Amino acid sequence: MAQKFLVIANCKQGGRTAFFDQLLSELASCSVFDDISLVVMPPVPYLGQLVSASPQVFQWGVQMVSGRSGTAWTGSYDASMVAEIGAQYVCIGHSERRQHDREDSLVTISQYQQVVEAGLTPIFCVGETAKQRAQGQSITILESQLSAVFNSDCFAKLPKHDIIVAYEPVWAIGADKPADAQSVSTEFSWLTSYLTAQFSHGQYTLCYGGSVGPGNCQQFAKLPEVNGLLVGRASLDIDAIKGVLLECSGY
Numbered sequence: 001m002a003q004k005f006l007v008i009a010n011c012k013q014g015g016r017t018a019f020f021d022q023l024l025s026e027l028a029s030c031s032v033f034d035d036i037s038l039v040v041m042p043p044v045p046y047l048g049q050l051v052s053a054s055p056q057v058f059q060w061g062v063q064m065v066s067g068r069s070g071t072a073w074t075g076s077y078d079a080s081m082v083a084e085i086g087a088q089y090v091c092i093g094h095s096e097r098r099q100h101d102r103e104d105s106l107v108t109i110s111q112y113q114q115v116v117e118a119g120l121t122p123i124f125c126v127g128e129t130a131k132q133r134a135q136g137q138s139i140t141i142l143e144s145q146l147s148a149v150f151n152s153d154c155f156a157k158l159p160k161h162d163i164i165v166a167y168e169p170v171w172a173i174g175a176d177k178p179a180d181a182q183s184v185s186t187e188f189s190w191l192t193s194y195l196t197a198q199f200s201h202g203q204y205t206l207c208y209g210g211s212v213g214p215g216n217c218q219q220f221a222k223l224p225e226v227n228g229l230l231v232g233r234a235s236l237d238i239d240a241i242k243g244v245l246l247e248c249s250g251y
């Protein structure tokens with residue numbers, strides 16, 4: 001069976017109970033789920049109640065886990081906890097966490113390991129900043145972020161699992177003027193070569209994220225390299241996320 005196109009809704013620190021109730025009821029009636037696999041990543045406090053209420057048409061994820069073991073980590077939660085309340089996916093290495101929460105490569109590796117060992121699927125985000133891009137370092141940055149995990153000793157010991165990589169150029173996230181697919185074609189070509197060299201075809205999914213919404217999602221969805229989208233702000237606008245789902249069904 002052909003792989004479904006993946007849409008991941010990263011709600012970040014947004015949405016409240018009333019919003020999620022409406023999202024569930026409106027998305028349940030969308031007739032796109034034969035073509036699209038939808039993963040919703042709400043803030044963790046809402047996850048348990050949403051999973052209990054949710055129709056089985058889509059799946060759930062969280063936006064981070066601690067990567068630490070043991071109990072003496074106030075405010076933290078690990079992958080086995082979110083697995084218990086229904087998460088199947090965990091976002092790792094999002095640029096907002098790399099930048100604002102100082103999650104470096106070592107943290108990313110331990111989170112990745114914890115996620116896979118808990119039986120969940122990591123959604124591994126990579127991307128260069130505007131400054132790095134202006135200095136011609138995009139590929140160097142992508143390679144170092146990917147290799148930090150995929151070439152680590154720890155990765156080599158992990159059980160086989162689905163590989164999901166989300167290319168999210170930092171300069172395109174939350175941008176007034178979104179990236180167009182043409183401007184990131186070099187990065188997509190490089191990412192495709194890198195991933196096919198590391199993993200067999202069909203074992204990985206390459207997603208794009210950065211100001212994706214209705215109106216521009218198709219230009220990314222129709223790229224042969226891209227099998228999914230990571231959606232930020234548009235996840236918090238029910239018409240917009242429905243628009244993305246409708247426009248991307250069939251890819």
Ligand code: 13P
Nearest residue numbers: 010173174210211232233
């Ligand atoms: P925006 O779609 O709001 O630019 O956010 C993208 C993102 O960070 C998804 O993880």
